[in-house]
Amino acid sequence: MFLVAVSNGFSLSLSFLYSASVLNVKESKASERTVIVAGLPVCPYNDRFLSTLLKNHFQDIKNEGGVVEDVIYPTRTKGVAYVIFKEKKVAENVIRKKKHYLTEKVGPMQLTVSHFSEKVFSSVNAILDLSVFRSQVILESLVMDLKRNIPTLCFSPLEHNGRISVQGSFLAIKRLKESLLLKASFLLEKNRSFISEGEKRNRQSPRRDPQRSSNSLESLRSSVPETTRSGEILALDTDVFLYLKKMTKFYESTLKKFNVLCQERVDGEITTICIKNAQDGSPPNNEKLVKEFIEKYSHALHFELRKETFVLEGKENRDKRNTKLACEQLSSRYLQVLINIYKTHIDIIGSSSDIYLFKKEVMELIRQKVR
Numbered sequence: 492m493f494l495v496a497v498s499n500g501f502s503l504s505l506s507f508l509y510s511a512s513v514l515n516v517k518e519s520k521a522s523e524r525t526v527i528v529a530g531l532p533v534c535p536y537n538d539r540f541l542s543t544l545l546k547n548h549f550q551d552i553k554n555e556g557g558v559v560e561d562v563i564y565p566t567r568t569k570g571v572a573y574v575i576f577k578e579k580k581v582a583e584n585v586i587r588k589k590k591h592y593l594t595e596k597v598g599p600m601q602l603t604v605s606h607f608s609e610k611v612f613s614s615v616n617a618i619l620d621l622s623v624f625r626s627q628v629i630l631e632s633l634v635m636d637l638k639r640n641i642p643t644l645c646f647s648p649l650e651h652n653g654r655i656s657v658q659g660s661f662l663a664i665k666r667l668k669e670s671l672l673l674k675a676s677f678l679l680e681k682n683r684s685f686i687s688e689g690e691k692r693n694r695q696s697p698r699r700d701p702q703r704s705s706n707s708l709e710s711l712r713s714s715v716p717e718t719t720r721s722g723e724i725l726a727l728d729t730d731v732f733l734y735l736k737k738m739t740k741f742y743e744s745t746l747k748k749f750n751v752l753c754q755e756r757v758d759g760e761i762t763t764i765c766i767k768n769a770q771d772g773s774p775p776n777n778e779k780l781v782k783e784f785i786e787k788y789s790h791a792l793h794f795e796l797r798k799e800t801f802v803l804e805g806k807e808n809r810d811k812r813n814t815k816l817a818c819e820q821l822s823s824r825y826l827q828v829l830i831n832i833y834k835t836h837i838d839i840i841g842s843s844s845d846i847y848l849f850k851k852e853v854m855e856l857i858r859q860k861v862r
Contacts, residue, residue, distance in 0.1 A: 554585070557578055573607065586844045628674075728789075797843045798846070828846065
């Protein structure tokens with residue numbers, strides 16, 4: 492059971508059941524020549540057409556490609572395919588190329604390419620308890636919005652108790668989680684605004700009719716706009732936020748350009764950002780624009796970034812020291828990899844190709860130090 496605490500007494504309960512990759516590798520070394528390709532359009536193209544497009548794309552020298560032995564599509568996960576190359580070197584070159592666009596006849600569509608591992612799962616089943624939203628929104632409408640915004644996910648019928656099963660790729664499930672947390676954060680902030688405004692009106696009119704006073708909060712629910720004077724609230728995945736803030740110039744330059752300030756609160760996997768104008772005379776629309784820009788940029792990072800973790804807890808001091816030194820040694824060469832060193836572990840965040848190569852070199856350096 493995976494419990495995500497959003498705020499005071501408000502939580503989302505997600506039960507994850509992992510199902511293994513559908514790829515049946517007959518020989519142990521085949522996985523080294525295989526890449527996972529995500530981001531394929533779910534419709535309106537047929538499977539054979541997409542398989543042919545993939546094969547042509549990854550055999551093109553311009554895309555660092557080579558001889559493709561097989562393309563496995565469709566798979567149990569919507570929008571995900573497996574491409575097996577004849578040579579391991581070609582698979583590594585394809586991963587090293589950071590951006591792949593499937594443009595022929597389907598428009599400019601960016602693909603996410605990552606290394607296949609027998610330890611990697613391609614499909615996730617999640618059981619969601621949406622009953623926590625029942626008092627705030629119509630659950631059927633919420634599910635319809637989720638289906639429209641994340642079409643690569645498969646949803647079961649919504650049960651009477653608010654539970655629903657969802658299946659999809661890790662990236663799609665991660666996006667689903669962020670969407671629900673963002674929705675929960677917004678509803679909480681909206682409720683706090685209702686209560687705060689209601690208390691303010693009570694103080695200003697202490698002698699008004701008790702019956703009207705008891706119904707004040709209900710009347711506020713329909714009169715207060717979604718965007719309040721407290722600014723705009725945005726909830727982001729903490730890993731994405733840290734990368735956005737530390738590794739890109741976009742975050743600081745956007746705040747400066749629109750003359751806004753951000754109050755950031757990191758709470759485990761979720762970071763909440765409150766966006767406010769720096770000066771009273773600034774256009775009120777600036778807060779909303781900055782929120783939209785950061786949302787779009789963060790969404791793009793979701794599909795580009797990958798995280799790996801080196802566990803330090805329980806390791807000998809020598810092993811901990813060697814792992815830290817290896818990461819620090821490689822940091823000057825991998826400028827687009829974010830390294831977060833904690834007491835119990837080290838997180839590395841970056842593109843799929845960078846993280847694959849970074850982790851590989853770290854393991855090689857550790858082995859050299861042990862010898």
